[in-house]
Amino acid sequence: MLASNGFATAKTLAEALPFIQIYDRETVVIKYGGHAMGDIETARKFAADVVLLKLVGIHPVVVHGGGPQISRMLDKAGVKSAFVDGLRVTDAQTMEVAEMVLSGAVNKELSHLITMAGAEADVRGVGLSGKDAKLITCEKVSRTRRDPDSSIEQVVDLGFVGEPTAIDPKLIEALINAADDYIPVIAPIGVAADGATYNINADTAAGAIAGALGAKRFLLLTDVAGGLDADKQLIREMSRNDAKKLIADGVASGGMIPKLETCIAALDAGVEAAVVLDGRQSHALLMELFTDHGAGTLIR
Numbered sequence: 001m002l003a004s005n006g007f008a009t010a011k012t013l014a015e016a017l018p019f020i021q022i023y024d025r026e027t028v029v030i031k032y033g034g035h036a037m038g039d040i041e042t043a044r045k046f047a048a049d050v051v052l053l054k055l056v057g058i059h060p061v062v063v064h065g066g067g068p069q070i071s072r073m074l075d076k077a078g079v080k081s082a083f084v085d086g087l088r089v090t091d092a093q094t095m096e097v098a099e100m101v102l103s104g105a106v107n108k109e110l111s112h113l114i115t116m117a118g119a120e121a122d123v124r125g126v127g128l129s130g131k132d133a134k135l136i137t138c139e140k141v142s143r144t145r146r147d148p149d150s151s152i153e154q155v156v157d158l159g160f161v162g163e164p165t166a167i168d169p170k171l172i173e174a175l176i177n178a179a180d181d182y183i184p185v186i187a188p189i190g191v192a193a194d195g196a197t198y199n200i201n202a203d204t205a206a207g208a209i210a211g212a213l214g215a216k217r218f219l220l221l222t223d224v225a226g227g228l229d230a231d232k233q234l235i236r237e238m239s240r241n242d243a244k245k246l247i248a249d250g251v252a253s254g255g256m257i258p259k260l261e262t263c264i265a266a267l268d269a270g271v272e273a274a275v276v277l278d279g280r281q282s283h284a285l286l287m288e289l290f291t292d293h294g295a296g297t298l299i300r
Helices: 002-022 034-038 040-055 067-076 092-117 170-176 202-213 240-248 256-268 284-290
Strands: 027-032 059-064 123-129 136-140 143-146 153-156 161-167 181-187 189-191 197-200 217-222 273-278 297-299
Touching: 002 284, 027 040, 027 202, 034 067, 040 059, 040 092, 040 123, 040 181, 040 284, 059 092, 059 170, 059 202, 067 092, 092 123, 092 181, 092 189, 092 197, 123 170, 136 197, 136 202, 161 202, 170 181, 170 202, 197 202, 202 217, 202 256, 217 256, 217 284, 240 256, 240 297, 256 273, 256 297, 273 284
Parallel strands: 027 059, 027 217, 059 181, 123 181, 136 189, 161 197, 217 273
Antiparallel strands: 136 161, 143 153, 189 197, 273 297
């Protein structure tokens, strides 16, 4: 039995070699979020997989969310949340909590898990936010909504919710190209021209960072298997135009629409390919990058 298990492991590694060579010294940006973040064992496995990527010569960059964690902290503080098109309306008090949770608790815990997973080889997670070294410059998000009674378009004030206008990747590039093995872990907080701090949707921030880095892959880990067709079957691969058609035809719905839009924007910015995949699945990253069939929906 032991010999059989050893052969299976060796066979798996041998089959992964062509894929490892494809990604050698390439940058892979991973958006990590959803409910997988709330499960410590899943988070530990994710951290170990990211360390493995670094040790086989890939440059992983992690951008994380933290919506459920922010909601829990706001509930404890007795602060009610409102959402418009999936974006949390963020007043000054909510922004203070969001930054504390994202740049503090979530960011440092994930960085720590990566450092612990890579302790033997001295791979280290480095916690950052978009406020560090002018990493993410943003502007206030502008949204409109049609009034159901009058059908008049009304401007909705989301408060301190931003979207990236510029990414300065120099700090990330310095870390991933350093002689030592560092893995940047980035909280989606940005700064506007007037110095105000804004909360940014993590998918949007990750896509913008992937574009600025010219990443080989942008992996968007979420709570679903990937993009589904009209028969609710997983689409293994699609083009940018296919993704646009899914949205236009109403086949893509709910939270999948902004995810596909983020992938399209990342491709337009220079990312070679983007993937939407289920972050709750063990070793989803490794399956996507190192096997022939992948683990989610690839968009070229």
